[in-house]
Amino acid sequence: MSELRASEGARTAMVSASKSLDRRDDLFSRAASALGDVAYRWTITSDLIHWAEGVEQLLGVAKADDVATDEIFSARTVSQKGASRRETIMKSTAIDNGAGVAYELEYQLKDDKGKLRWMEDRGRWFADAEGKPAVAIGVLRSIDERRGRDDRLVRLSTYDELTGLLNRMRLKEALGETLDSAMRGKNTAAFLLLAVDNLTLINDSYGFDVADEVIVGVGQRLRGLARRVDAVGRYSGNKFGLVLRNCSKERLIAVTERLLASVRDQVIQTSRGPVATTVSAGCVSLPAHAQTVEQALSHAEEALTVAKQMHRDSYVMFTPSREREKTRQYNMNVTDELVSALNERRICLAYQPVVSSVTGETMMHECLIRLVQPDGSIAAAGNFVPIAEKLGLIGLLDFRAMELTMETLRANPDVKLSLNVSGRTTSDHMWLDTLVAQLRADRSLASRLIVEITETVALQEIAGSAEFVTTLRDLGCQVAIDDFGAGYTSFRNLKTIEVDLVKIDGSFVQNLVTNQDNQFFVRTLVELAHNFNLPTVAEWVGNEEEVAMLRDFGVEYLQGFFLGEPVLQLPAQRGRSETVRRA
Known part of the structure; x- marks a missing residue:
């Protein structure tokens, strides 16, 4: 129960x-x-x-x-x-x-x-x-x-929207995976960076939509020639990357030549008709010439740059260079030193007098940038300015030079100064806006400031230079063309830019007494400037004979080591210091 x-x-x-x-x-x-x-x-x-x-x-x-x-x-x-x-x-x-x-x-x-x-x-x-x-x-x-x-998001994070190839991020991941595999397996691989050569011309001739079609067409050619195990991606606007697994140097050369030929030998069909184009390539063997993704990309970019400098439809195999590495390391050291000097306020000015050719009286001083090294020694501009221009740091130096020049003008009411600016700075609105603000805050400074731009910079962008000059002159500053004669300025250029002073390039003043070609050239430049009622300054004056000859040519002002070396303290301030340091 x-x-x-x-x-x-x-x-x-x-x-x-x-x-x-x-x-x-x-x-x-x-x-x-x-x-x-x-x-x-x-x-x-x-x-x-x-x-x-x-x-x-x-x-x-x-x-x-x-x-x-x-x-x-x-x-x-x-x-x-x-x-x-x-x-x-x-x-x-x-x-x-x-x-x-x-x-x-x-x-x-x-x-x-x-x-x-x-x-x-x-x-x-x-x-x-x-x-x-x-x-x-x-x-x-x-x-x-x-x-x-979700699939669309995955695709966007993996593939380039225009070409359908791998995007830059995924291409770099594929490169890293291939590089790791090659290093572990002790085999060889390769990376190619290819760029469409004449894309700017295609943009101008046909429009951006056709240029996009050309990019797509080139990408299809590259993908069609790649093996299943290889990775093809769009690296940037007109650049493609190709990661090749199990690729010897001999095969790399053969593949690169075949890729270039596939683009060169057959036009790309677009909505506006057939368009011919070529590509250039930079090639890197892995892991022989690159052990990291960053090295592979950097070396490929370097090789591609050399290839494009040769002519279109070219390729260059990257090879290590001890001299190139030494130069690169030197540039890095200079960059570090410049940044440290800027942060530690070790950038300063040296002042070189510009004198009257008739009376010998100092009329103004040119501000020359200098770097005080940690041991107290002074580095001249030639030791670091060219590298700063190459590495994109010149804007920071120009900004600091402008700040120091304005401080000097405020501290010395009777001094007139000239300030050099680089070509890049003439188009830097922040630099110009800062200077304008300071001059508007104290109108008395403008009449004692001359801004120098080089002739070659003025010629590169006449319209932009004219606008820069007009802005400064409207505030009461004067503007000078430096290195006059180096760019073979025409009458029209002088009239368009409307400067106040021209400085004759020192290369024409050197050996003036014995070099008749230089004598003819200086006389011509002086006559050209006087036709526009522009006073002239002769640079690099080295002796009394040159002073006399330049005075006879009609040059109003002279500058050079013979007449006064650059110093770190204005002569008007000598009473405050026992010695004046030369720079």
Whole structure:
């Protein structure tokens, strides 16, 4: 009797649990339907699936009976993320304590028309009296839109939008993977950096849309010649990168020549018709000539630059150079020293007098930039300015020189100064705006300031130079053309720029007494300047004979070591110091 009562109790509990599941199933179905999803109840022991309303539309099937069992349903599964639903549930090691065990997975199903639909499947399974999965209650949700969005984001993060090739980030990753593999396996690989040669001309002739088509066409050529194991990507605007696995130097040369020929020998069809173009390449053997991604890219850029300097449709194989590395290291050291000097206020000015050719009286001083080294010695501009210009630091030096010049003008009300600016600074609006603000704050400074720009800079951009000069002259400053004669200034250029003073390039003053060509050239320059009522300054004056000859030519002002060397303290301030340091 006791066994009978226990059996009846178990059946009662099972019936109660089943009714509870049915109620929960009904609520779950209605909630899912309200969200546009479809709920289901899968009786695992019989393999039957009971679907809520809307399954036909969600899965793209004619009727629910077409997916009435998990076996039929699973047959439509094409791809999935992880294990199948049956595997996920049946192999679960979790224990159902009455609340069920959650599961979640994603997969693709094929509808009646063969179209694939992404589904998210979430639910809970419930165990029987023996603890084995008996019933699964879940909901299916369409995630086509989400998966499409995720795929687009993945593609954008991996591929270049224009060409469909790998983007720069992924190209660098592929390069790093290939380099690591080559170093571990002790084999060889290679990296090519290729650039479309005449893209600017194509832009100007056909428009940017056609230039984009050319970029796409070149990319297709490169991808068509690459092997499956190689990686092709767009490195930047007109540059492509090609990572070659298991590539000897001999094969690298052959591949590069074939790539160049594939672009050169066949025009690219565009919406405006056929367009001919070529590419140049810089090549690096790995890991022989680069052990890091940064080295590989830098060396490829260096080789490509040399190739483009030769002529179009060229390639250069990178080779190490001890002299080049020494120069690079020297440039890095100078850069560090310049930055430190700027931060530590070790950039200063030296002042060289400019005197009247008639009276010998000092009329002004030119401000020459100097660097005070940690040991107290003085480095002249020639030791660091050319490198600063090459490495893009000249703007910082010009800014500091301007600050020091303005400080000197404020501290010395009777001094007139001239300040050199580089070509880059003439187009630096921040530099000009800062100077303008200081001059407007103290109008008395402008009349004692001359700004010098070199003739070659003035000629490079006449319109920009004229605007720069006009701004300064409107404030009351004077403007001088330095190195006059080096750029062969024409009458028209002098008239357009409207400067106040011309400084004759010192190379024409050197050996003036014995060099008749220089004499003729200086006389011509002086006559040219006087035609515009412009006074002249002769630089690099070295002796008394040159002083006399320049005076006879009509040169108004003279400058050179013979007349006064640059000093770190203005003569007017000598009374405050026992010695004056020469620089």
